[in-house]
Amino acid sequence: MNSRFSWVPEQASTIAGDVDRATFELMIICSSILILVFGLMLFFGIRYRKGSPHSREIRGGRDQQIEWGWTLTALTLFIYIFASSSLIYFHLYSPPPETSEIMVVGKQWMWKFQHPNGKRELGELHIPVGKPILLTMTSQDVIHSLYVPAFRIKQDVLPGRYSRAWFQATEPGIYRLHCTQYCGTMHAKMGGSIFAMSPSDYLKWLQTEINLSSFESSAGDQIIGPQVQRLTMASRGGRLFTKLGCISCHGFNPGVRAPSLYGIFGKPQGLSTGATAIADENYIRESILNPKAKIVQGYDPVMPSYVGLVNEEDILDLIAYIKSLEGTPTSESVNGPQELTALPSPPPLRSYP
Amino acid sequence: MNQKTTYLNAGTTIKSWLLTQDHKRIALLYLISITLFFFIGGAAATVIRLSLMTPESTLVTPDTYNKMFTLHGVIMVWFFLIPSIPTVLGNFLVPMMIGARDLAYPRLNLASWYIYILGGIFTLAAIVAGGVDTGWTFYTPYSSMFSNSYVIATAVGVFITGFSSILTGLNFIVTIHQMRAPGLTWFRLPIFLWSLYATSIILVLATPVLAITLLLLMLERVFRIGIFDPALGGDPLLFQHLFWFYSHPAVYIMILPGMGVVSELIPCFSRKKLFGYRFVAFASIAIAVFGFLVWGHHMFVSGQSVYAGMIFSLLSFLVSIPSAIKVFNWTATLYKGQITYSTPMLYALGFIGLFTIGGLTGLFLAALAVDVHVHDTYFVIAHFHYIMVGGMVSAYLGGIHFWWPKITGRIYSEWWGKLAALFLFFGFNLTFFPQFILGYLGMPRRYHSYPPEFQVLHVMSTLGASILAVGYILPFFYLIMSLRYGAKSSNNPWDATGLEWQTESPPTKHNFHTTPTVTLGPYDYSPVTGGFIPQGVQNG
Numbered sequence: 001m002n003s004r005f006s007w008v009p010e011q012a013s014t015i016a017g018d019v020d021r022a023t024f025e026l027m028i029i030c031s032s033i034l035i036l037v038f039g040l041m042l043f044f045g046i047r048y049r050k051g052s053p054h055s056r057e058i059r060g061g062r063d064q065q066i067e068w069g070w071t072l073t074a075l076t077l078f079i080y081i082f083a084s085s086s087l088i089y090f091h092l093y094s095p096p097p098e099t100s101e102i103m104v105v106g107k108q109w110m111w112k113f114q115h116p117n118g119k120r121e122l123g124e125l126h127i128p129v130g131k132p133i134l135l136t137m138t139s140q141d142v143i144h145s146l147y148v149p150a151f152r153i154k155q156d157v158l159p160g161r162y163s164r165a166w167f168q169a170t171e172p173g174i175y176r177l178h179c180t181q182y183c184g185t186m187h188a189k190m191g192g193s194i195f196a197m198s199p200s201d202y203l204k205w206l207q208t209e210i211n212l213s214s215f216e217s218s219a220g221d222q223i224i225g226p227q228v229q230r231l232t233m234a235s236r237g238g239r240l241f242t243k244l245g246c247i248s249c250h251g252f253n254p255g256v257r258a259p260s261l262y263g264i265f266g267k268p269q270g271l272s273t274g275a276t277a278i279a280d281e282n283y284i285r286e287s288i289l290n291p292k293a294k295i296v297q298g299y300d301p302v303m304p305s306y307v308g309l310v311n312e313e314d315i316l317d318l319i320a321y322i323k324s325l326e327g328t329p330t331s332e333s334v335n336g337p338q339e340l341t342a343l344p345s346p347p348p349l350r351s352y353p
Numbered sequence: 354m355n356q357k358t359t360y361l362n363a364g365t366t367i368k369s370w371l372l373t374q375d376h377k378r379i380a381l382l383y384l385i386s387i388t389l390f391f392f393i394g395g396a397a398a399t400v401i402r403l404s405l406m407t408p409e410s411t412l413v414t415p416d417t418y419n420k421m422f423t424l425h426g427v428i429m430v431w432f433f434l435i436p437s438i439p440t441v442l443g444n445f446l447v448p449m450m451i452g453a454r455d456l457a458y459p460r461l462n463l464a465s466w467y468i469y470i471l472g473g474i475f476t477l478a479a480i481v482a483g484g485v486d487t488g489w490t491f492y493t494p495y496s497s498m499f500s501n502s503y504v505i506a507t508a509v510g511v512f513i514t515g516f517s518s519i520l521t522g523l524n525f526i527v528t529i530h531q532m533r534a535p536g537l538t539w540f541r542l543p544i545f546l547w548s549l550y551a552t553s554i555i556l557v558l559a560t561p562v563l564a565i566t567l568l569l570l571m572l573e574r575v576f577r578i579g580i581f582d583p584a585l586g587g588d589p590l591l592f593q594h595l596f597w598f599y600s601h602p603a604v605y606i607m608i609l610p611g612m613g614v615v616s617e618l619i620p621c622f623s624r625k626k627l628f629g630y631r632f633v634a635f636a637s638i639a640i641a642v643f644g645f646l647v648w649g650h651h652m653f654v655s656g657q658s659v660y661a662g663m664i665f666s667l668l669s670f671l672v673s674i675p676s677a678i679k680v681f682n683w684t685a686t687l688y689k690g691q692i693t694y695s696t697p698m699l700y701a702l703g704f705i706g707l708f709t710i711g712g713l714t715g716l717f718l719a720a721l722a723v724d725v726h727v728h729d730t731y732f733v734i735a736h737f738h739y740i741m742v743g744g745m746v747s748a749y750l751g752g753i754h755f756w757w758p759k760i761t762g763r764i765y766s767e768w769w770g771k772l773a774a775l776f777l778f779f780g781f782n783l784t785f786f787p788q789f790i791l792g793y794l795g796m797p798r799r800y801h802s803y804p805p806e807f808q809v810l811h812v813m814s815t816l817g818a819s820i821l822a823v824g825y826i827l828p829f830f831y832l833i834m835s836l837r838y839g840a841k842s843s844n845n846p847w848d849a850t851g852l853e854w855q856t857e858s859p860p861t862k863h864n865f866h867t868t869p870t871v872t873l874g875p876y877d878y879s880p881v882t883g884g885f886i887p888q889g890v891q892n893g
Contacts, residue, residue, distance in 0.1 A: 007790065023717065055690070145654065152725065
């Protein structure tokens with residue numbers, strides 16, 4: 001976070017150079033057009049001012065050619081710009097296959113991040129340089145937008161669904177992070193910093209304790225106790241899976257009352273309507289909150305909604321758990337209903353003004 | 354003293370103004386009301402610029418700041434820019450340019466002004482009650498479920514004002530179709546009328562979509578019917594699609610009339626035919642039609658599909674072609690002209706310069722990967738102010754100065770006029786050019802505080818805004834002064850070709866004594882002699 005003024009924003013991701021090159025190309029093309037138009041206006045304006053001695057006789061007849069000439073020239077240039085910047089955009093939206101995934105939850109007016117090992121951060125994000133990072137993001141309230149100028153990335157973060165962005169940092173450093181979708185009173189303060197570190201520093205950082213007193217406790221914390229903040233997301237999700245009772249239908253005898261969740265992630269599921277749906281994050285989220293929306297073929301719509309029982313972070317933990325389920329159930333992964341007690345009633349997720 | 358009878362002295366009671374059906378008087382009612390709204394919107398901009406002088410806002414609270422930029426946007430878009438040229442210059446000139454006595458529906462015309470005022474009262478009431486903080490874009494679910502401000506009153510105000518736009522558009526379409534003087538074929542229409550025709554199509558087709566969208570927003574806010582908020586089962590992106598389906602064409606409502614004005618001024622002050630008349634005329638229609646197909650370029654980072662993004666990007670590049678054609682044609686019109694630099698011409702040339710910069714920076718926003726970086730930053734703010742303020746306000750003031758002798762029968766001070774035009778041009782550039790740089794450096798919009806390294810550029814911008822303010826306030830004074838102290842104008846002080854100049858200044862109540870017959874296209878100026886042939890003459 002360099003506080004000295006500079007005319008060019010820092011370039012700190014693999015994509016930043018490409019974006020700047022496209023911008024520079026555009027700048028050359030647009031400046032040429034601008035200089036041409038301004039130059040001609042100035043030239044004609046002086047040369048043909050009222051009463052100047054220059055001839056006003058016009059040899060007409062080529063107007064059509066002139067019109068089509070500049071129309072087609074502009075068209076060609078514009079199509080070229082379109083194509084070159086679209087390629088970069090496509091790249092920007094195609095994450096590489098091997099990424100480390102970080103979960104992001106936006107809320108008025110803070111950013112919450114969670115690393116795969118369960119470590120959570122507020123307003124700060126530590127990442128390793130040289131590795132592609134995939135952000136899976138959702139909002140607890142209104143629309144936000146995550147913007148890192150030095151990385152040239154920006155993605156709106158919507159309530160009710162997951163959006164994604166990816167980047168690969170190239171230079172260790174501290175970079176500004178902003179919310180760019182207007183979200184209310186303290187929108188301007190919904191920022192933070194990205195700490196890009198060498199991979200070894202990052203690994204060390206991941207093992208350190210973080211002061212969690214600034215975190216509000218989630219519904220999940222109330223269910224499974226505060227010590228679980230040291231658990232990975234998947235194992236935290238696994239405990240929620242047990243405590244919330246998901247396990248009673250999806251765990252012991254999967255296939256009877258409810259489909260097995262082993263190995264389903266990312267695979268197409270046949271639905272009762274005859275359609276198929278890919279079991280991705282958005283599908284799982286919907287199935288937890290609105291289970292009757294998409295019923296897997298062969299099952300009755302008996303699952304209750306978990307609205308109000310889980311918050312966005314709990315859902316992300318549950319998704320992480322389901323992602324970790326591969327192959328078939330083992331005694332280790334299904335550890336049974338240990339102390340299935342009555343669930344405390346957590347506070348409502350959101351109160352409307 | 355034998356006082357001429359004009360539309361201005363044809364009745365002097367307040368009733369004769371407030372219940373008038375004369376399009377020229379209604380134009381003046383609009384002129385007064387939009388000027389009032391312009392200064393309210395300008396006051397909000399002043400608060401915004403002053404509070405941005407320091408990185409941490411010390412002048413106003415964050416909530417007040419948020420209400421100020423919302424107020425600025427809502428007032429400037431719906432109560433100044435959209436009505437500006439159509440309702441003032443359009444109302445005054447459409448019948449006069451086609452040789453008619455009035456618009457097709459004079460009562461509807463008066464009704465549209467009352468509807469506009471009613472909408473304005475709702476909006477002002479919302480502001481007085483405590484303001485609204487959603488931004489002029491009303492994005493959901495913030496506006497529908499989270500904001501604690503007066504969203505409903507504001508939305509009702511905008512909803513009502515929309516009907517005023519629809520009625521004005523309808524009136525212009527019917528008038529231009531049905532009431533043209535004998536001999537005035539479509540390809541003899543001044544480009545100003547082509548532009549207003551294209552604008553009217555958008556007003557009539559797009560404004561109902563805004564009305565529907567605001568209605569849905571109110572339904573969700575009041576009755577919690579899940580339309581846009583995912584927590585109620587709605588879709589927040591649906592709002593953005595509906596909103597921009599109106600609001601992108603609305604951008605063309607705000608610029609097409611300005612292009613029309615400039616197409617009148619450039620030929621007159623170059624004493625030359627407009628280059629490429631048919632291309633310019635069809636470009637207006639093309640902009641109106643293609644303008645409906647590019648709304649998704651406001652949503653490149655919203656989460657819409659990558660392929661949708663690409664199609665919207667391509668269409669956005671295509672819609673820029675007709676605008677480019679116009680700029681080239683205006684420039685070519687100057688070639689071998691007899692150019693004079695009266696006040697309206699300075700505004701017109703300023704328009705071309707600022708509009709060209711605004712248009713070209715639009716290409717950066719249409720280019721997908723570049724837009725991802727500059728979307729929702731000051732780059733966007735600078736871009737659309739170059740079009741809306743640099744372009745439209747320059748054209749509006751240019752038009753007001755050009756037709757002022759016709760509207761009032763008086764000549765304003767040319768010296769002050771030129772000075773104001775220069776203040777506007779330089780003040781504008783100093784205000785908004787630094788914002789392109791701010792945006793590229795990553796300064797997000799709608800921020801009451803910002804990183805300290807941006808302060809230099811923000812201070813430059815505020816400095817420019819104070820020069821710009823002088824450029825706005827000057828005309829307000831010298832134009833009013835001209836009513837009392839200005840020399841009387843002849844009927845055709847600029848030696849212009851249009852029908853409106855072939856009758857008295859100010860015109861009589863029915864514009865023409867007899868219906869004129871049109872024999873020529875517009876802009877029959879001779880660059881060799883500097884002379885002109887009027888488009889038509891009154892019979893008898």
